[in-house]
Amino acid sequence: MESIREASQRIAKISAHLQPPNSQTEESCVLKRADCRAKRGAPGFKVAILGAAGGIGQPLAMLMKMNPLVSVLHLYDVVNTPGVTADIGHMDTGAVVRGFLGQPQLENALTGMDLVIIPAGVPRKPGMTRDDLFNINAGIVRTLCEGIAKCCRNAIVNLISNPVNSTVPIAAEVFKKAGTYDPKRLLGVTMLDVVRANTFVAEVLGLHPKEVDVPVVGGHAGVTILPLLSQVKPPSSFTPEETEYLTKRIQDGGTEVVQAKAGAGSATLSMAYAAVKFADACLRGLRGDAGVVECAFVASEVTELPFFATKVRLGRRGAEEVYQLGPLNEYERVGLERAKKELAESIQKGVSFIRK
Ligand SMILES: NC(=O)c1ccc[n+]([C@@H]2O[C@H](COP(=O)([O-])OP(=O)(O)OC[C@H]3O[C@@H](n4cnc5c(N)ncnc54)[C@H](O)[C@@H]3O)[C@@H](O)[C@H]2O)c1
Numbered sequence: 025m026e027s028i029r030e031a032s033q034r035i036a037k038i039s040a041h042l043q044p045p046n047s048q049t050e051e052s053c054v055l056k057r058a059d060c061r062a063k064r065g066a067p068g069f070k071v072a073i074l075g076a077a078g079g080i081g082q083p084l085a086m087l088m089k090m091n092p093l094v095s096v097l098h099l100y101d102v103v104n105t106p107g108v109t110a111d112i113g114h115m116d117t118g119a120v121v122r123g124f125l126g127q128p129q130l131e132n133a134l135t136g137m138d139l140v141i142i143p144a145g146v147p148r149k150p151g152m153t154r155d156d157l158f159n160i161n162a163g164i165v166r167t168l169c170e171g172i173a174k175c176c177r178n179a180i181v182n183l184i185s186n187p188v189n190s191t192v193p194i195a196a197e198v199f200k201k202a203g204t205y206d207p208k209r210l211l212g213v214t215m216l217d218v219v220r221a222n223t224f225v226a227e228v229l230g231l232h233p234k235e236v237d238v239p240v241v242g243g244h245a246g247v248t249i250l251p252l253l254s255q256v257k258p259p260s261s262f263t264p265e266e267t268e269y270l271t272k273r274i275q276d277g278g279t280e281v282v283q284a285k286a287g288a289g290s291a292t293l294s295m296a297y298a299a300v301k302f303a304d305a306c307l308r309g310l311r312g313d314a315g316v317v318e319c320a321f322v323a324s325e326v327t328e329l330p331f332f333a334t335k336v337r338l339g340r341r342g343a344e345e346v347y348q349l350g351p352l353n354e355y356e357r358v359g360l361e362r363a364k365k366e367l368a369e370s371i372q373k374g375v376s377f378i379r380k
């Protein structure tokens with residue numbers, strides 16, 4: 025006797041003859057089912073990536089499609105999202121993937137999102153500082169954040185676009201202007217500094233990187249990146265030469281990649297890894313998991329500056345607790361003063377861009 029499965033295969037074969045395989049009817053039917061699956065609420069969060077066709081965006085989209093906490097994944101860019109969406113959409117993991125192309129589709133990309141990750145904007149070439157990206161990326165971040173304020177005001181925002189030390193204040197000003205600012209929900213992504221610090225410190229200590237935890241505070245550019253080697257876990261001591269070598273290597277990690285890529289951009293793969301590690305922590309926080317703690321560049325009262333990167337506890341409302349710096353040694357105290365001086369200017373530059 026014919027089983028239900030065989031019968032449905034036979035019916036599917038007949039229908040395939042009745043309708044051309046790429047007909048709109050069939051396509052919209054499949055999309056409707058995906059929508060139903062999304063609406064039925066396969067447990068999980070709705071995540072948008074803005075800049076999803078870029079060097080970071082593509083591997084980030086792939087890794088987020090693999091994340092079981094994600095039920096819907098929106099991929100937005102001003103170019104190439106149809107191809108990236110078709111490609112990623114074939115992965116047999118749970119998240120429903122939808123692509124959005126160009127400014128007219130930005131609002132649809134953002135509506136209903138729980139988490140928005142922003143790697144949109146131009147990357148550095150050798151000889152440039154992150155601040156050299158300000159003129160182009162400031163405007164891009166402003167436009168995208170205006171969309172967030174309008175369409176998903178309660179979403180957690182993970183801002184990757186450089187210069188992070190200025191783009192986070194820009195985003196905050198946009199949200200203030202729109203009356204939607206919640207400092208807990210805006211997080212500048214500094215996770216790559218932590219990932220690098222863990223890697224380089226593990227090398228020096230002869231440990232597996234997973235065993236190492238290095239807090240990196242301050243900001244995300246040159247001397248504003250301040251690894252706290254005195255607080256490394258497991259507790260470790262470093263010679264002055266090791267401290268100098270590690271601090272410089274962590275601060276210059278981005279430039280090391282920019283130079284090695286020789287004009288072909290900056291870190292993309294390690295950044296996608298770091299972005300997913302951070303986004304996953306945000307989603308676990310949103311889910312209500314206890315004890316989710318990561319470093320991020322957030323609104324802060326830890327120093328006299330309005331924004332600063334430290335460890336934060338991630339919860340249902342974003343960065344629910346911002347941790348103090350803890351005890352610093354003399355080397356770190358000097359580094360902190362230098363970091364604050366540069367950070368103050370970068371923050372002010374971002375604020376003035378919107379308030380001008
Ligand atoms: N925070 C960090 O640790 C970190 C690490 C690496 C790179 N970055 C920064 O991330 C950004 C992206 O780097 P990348 O290597 O992916 O660059 P990329 O040029 O490969 O990709 C950027 C993408 O952004 C898109 N884009 C441009 N304008 C847009 C807009 N208005 N709306 C939506 N998308 C838009 C582009 O089309 C492109 O696909 C750069 O600013 C880079 O400096 C930050």
Ligand SMILES: O=C(O)C[C@H](O)C(=O)O
Pocket residue numbers: 147148154186216277278279281282290291
């Ligand atoms: O260095 C860059 O320009 C990209 C990024 O900020 C990084 O740290 O790799």
